[in-house]
Structures are given as C-alpha cells and as structure tokens.
Amino acid sequence: MDSQLKNSFTPTLDFSTMVEKTKVFTLAQVAQHKSKKDCWLIINGRVLNVTSFLVEHPGGDEILLESAGKDASKEFEDIGHSTTAKNLLLKYQIGVLEGFHVQEPTGANADTKLSSKGPTERKEMIAFVIKDKPSIKYGCLFEFFVPLLVASSYFAYPYVTVISKVDY
Ligand code: HEM
Numbered sequence: 001m002d003s004q005l006k007n008s009f010t011p012t013l014d015f016s017t018m019v020e021k022t023k024v025f026t027l028a029q030v031a032q033h034k035s036k037k038d039c040w041l042i043i044n045g046r047v048l049n050v051t052s053f054l055v056e057h058p059g060g061d062e063i064l065l066e067s068a069g070k071d072a073s074k075e076f077e078d079i080g081h082s083t084t085a086k087n088l089l090l091k092y093q094i095g096v097l098e099g100f101h102v103q104e105p106t107g108a109n110a111d112t113k114l115s116s117k118g119p120t121e122r123k124e125m126i127a128f129v130i131k132d133k134p135s136i137k138y139g140c141l142f143e144f145f146v147p148l149l150v151a152s153s154y155f156a157y158p159y160v161t162v163i164s165k166v167d168y
Pocket residue numbers: 005043048050053057058059060063064067072075076079080081082083084085086088089092
C-alpha cells in the first residue's frame with residue numbers, strides 16, 4: 001500500500017507548480033466544499049482538494065469527510081502521519097489559507113515552508129524537505145561507515161601493537 005502511494009507521487013518540487021498552489025482562499029470559501037463529490041480541507045495552512053483521495057485514504061473516507069471544509073491540522077498531526085502522507089499533502093494542495101504564504105523554494109533541497117505573518121507574530125509552520133537525491137543517500141552511508149571504521153581502528157589498535165611486539 002505504501003509503495004503504491006509512493007508511486008502515485010513523484011517527490012519533485014517544480015516552482016511553476018508551487019506558484020499555482022499559492023492561490024489564497026478564505027475559511028468561508030473552503031467551508032463550501034464539504035461533500036463527498038467536492039471535499040476540501042486545510043492542513044497547516046495548505047488548502048487541499050482531497051476529493052479524488054477520499055477512496056484512496058488508508059484511514060477511510062469517513063474520517064476525511066468529518067473534517068471536510070474545515071481546518072484538520074490537529075487531527076492530521078494527532079494521527080502521527082508518515083512522511084509519505086506529509087508529502088502527499090503537496091499533491092493535493094490547491095492553495096493556501098488567507099494569512100499564510102508559501103516561501104519560495106531555494107537551492108536543491110527546496111522546501112515548502114508555510115508561515116503566517118501577523119502584525120505581531122511570525123509563526124513557522126511544518127516544513128517538508130524532500131530528499132530524493134542519490135548524493136544524500138550515499139552521504140548517509142558515509143555518515144555510518146566512517147565512524148564505524150574509526151571506532152574499530154581505536155579498539156583494534158592495542159591488540160595489533162601487542163601482537164607485533166610478541167617476540168617469536
Ligand atoms: C490530505 C490529507 C491526508 C493525507 C494525504 C493522508 C494520508 C494518509 C496515509 C498515507 C495514511 C497511511 C499511514 C501513513 O502513511 O501515515 C493515512 C492513515 C490514516 N489517516 Fe490520513 N491522510 C490525510 C488526512 C487525514 C485526516 C485529516 C485524518 C483525520 C481526521 C486522517 C486520519 C487517518 C487515519 C485514522 C489513518 C489510519 C491510521 C492507522 O491505521 O494507523 N488522515 N493517512
């Protein structure tokens with residue numbers, strides 16, 4: 001099931017898609033889309049059209065429909081959704097809630113941080129950094145093997161020196 005979901009979403013952030021996804025909606029506008037045939041919800045400042053996802057949602061359509069037209073951020077976080085689920089949010093995003101904005105992606109690891117800008121506060125929202133570069137995967141391998149090599153050399157050193165000092 002997980003692999004099926006991964007296949008249905010290519011984790012690549014394209015800036016032109018990002019621009020389309022910055023359309024601003026009010027709570028009242030989102031609230032008008034709360035049926036099985038037209039279901040929107042808000043998660044962490046993103047406005048999502050999840051109509052086509054209702055039948056695919058592993059947690060069932062009922063639970064999504066309960067939050068239809070509303071802010072479901074708390075419910076989404078409370079379940080402890082996986083990174084796959086979090087990445088899927090981008091697929092269904094059609095805009096942002098009034099008061100939020102998407103930061104423009106910069107660099108290779110473009111993220112989609114959302115933040116609300118009020119007169120007195122600037123609240124950082126959840127960021128999903130998508131790591132699909134092979135160099136990052138190999139970097140993780142080095143991070144593991146280099147310390148392992150250093151640690152084994154450290155512990156092996158006394159034995160090697162003792163053996164080499166043994167007078168045959
Ligand atoms: C567009 C928004 C959502 C997406 C893309 C999504 C995606 C997923 C995915 C991929 C899973 C499988 C488990 C995982 O990978 O974490 C899942 C499970 C689940 N989701 Fe969602 N979800 C969304 C919104 C919600 C909301 C708003 C609720 C609650 C109100 C919810 C409740 C659940 C539940 C109860 C499960 C089953 C957990 C389990 O069986 O352990 N989801 N969701």
